[in-house]
Amino acid sequence: MTRWRAAVAAGATACVLVAGFVCRELARVGVHQGYAPAQPIAFSHKLHAGDSHVPCLYCHFGARTSRHAGIPPSAVCMNCHGLLQKQSEDIEKLKELVAERRPIAWIKVHNLPDFVYFNHSQHLLAAIDCQSCHGHVERMTRVEQQSPLTMGWCIDCHRMRGGDPNAPAANLDCGKCHY
């Protein structure tokens, strides 16, 4: 009986430890430097943005005017793949989804917590290039989160005025990033 109780107690302790670990990991949402999940279609930035020189904003046009850079709809892919001869397993997958009018379930790489306000267009206006925050995406066959996305990371660059000493000081007010 006591042995049985000890086993339950040990199990419970293990559960608490595991739950603690899971909670810590969940709390780290958005702070996953190095995160590079496999995608439903093996889309390569190296091939498209690197070798083929397709501009970032051709696909991520949202970044110009809005908070989100956005992921392009499949119609943008078909601008080229509707015409290109080249076929591969992943291009077949793309065409099948388009024919069935099903969206591609891309997995999000970068993920700030909901209590942070971040806006791409404000940074484009300040002439900060994509690479300052995302690294050399045009060399990646699979996108990886290169920056820590912590508050310290945001603040460090704001303190340095985006690297331009003559620029107006970027904002350090809590209320600009937290409502």
Ligand code: HEC
């Ligand atoms: C031909 C279209 C296309 C071009 C050009 C392109 N991208 Fe993308 N981008 C995508 C697609 C599709 C995804 C989603 C799949 C993935 O993560 O690989 C994506 C994902 C991303 C992500 C990760 C998004 C997330 O989930 O957090 C970043 C960052 C990114 N792109 C930056 C860039 C940058 C910087 C450039 C230019 C150097 C660029 N992209 C050029 C189509 C494109």
Ligand code: HEC
């Ligand atoms: C000042 C830093 C910074 C710059 C500059 C920047 N990004 Fe981002 N990007 C982020 C952060 C932070 C996120 C995560 C946003 C979130 O989770 O709400 C993100 C998310 C994304 C995503 C995921 C979808 C979305 O809109 O949330 C894509 C795609 C992306 N960026 C592409 C780009 C491209 C392309 C450029 C250049 C035109 C660019 N980014 C410039 C910091 C930046």
Ligand code: HEC
């Ligand atoms: C501006 C034109 C253009 C756009 C837009 C475009 N692609 Fe491509 N894509 C290409 C070219 C060029 C190749 C290389 C074809 C070759 O090797 O002959 C390619 C190759 C590919 C490949 C095959 C890689 C391999 O295994 O050989 C996949 C998968 C792919 N694209 C997916 C996409 C997806 C998904 C989108 C939309 C998010 C997209 N492409 C948008 C031009 C484009």
Ligand code: HEC
């Ligand atoms: C330039 C943008 C920015 C400014 C300014 C900013 N924060 Fe943050 N803050 C963030 C980001 C991004 C996160 C989420 C990532 C993290 O936890 O490091 C965050 C997270 C936090 C958290 C949660 C920390 C945790 O460990 O979960 C608190 C609390 C916080 N900020 C308070 C403040 C206060 C107080 C100020 C003003 C003195 C401030 N922030 C100014 C961007 C900012």
Ligand code: HEC
């Ligand atoms: C690589 C440099 C850099 C990084 C990293 C960066 N920012 Fe910025 N940010 C700037 C610059 C430069 C400006 C424009 C200066 C200005 O208008 O105050 C700006 C402007 C802003 C503004 C508008 C401020 C205003 O006064 O309206 C917000 C909000 C903001 N950033 C949030 C963030 C958050 C949140 C993060 C981190 C997730 C972040 N930034 C990371 C450089 C950066």
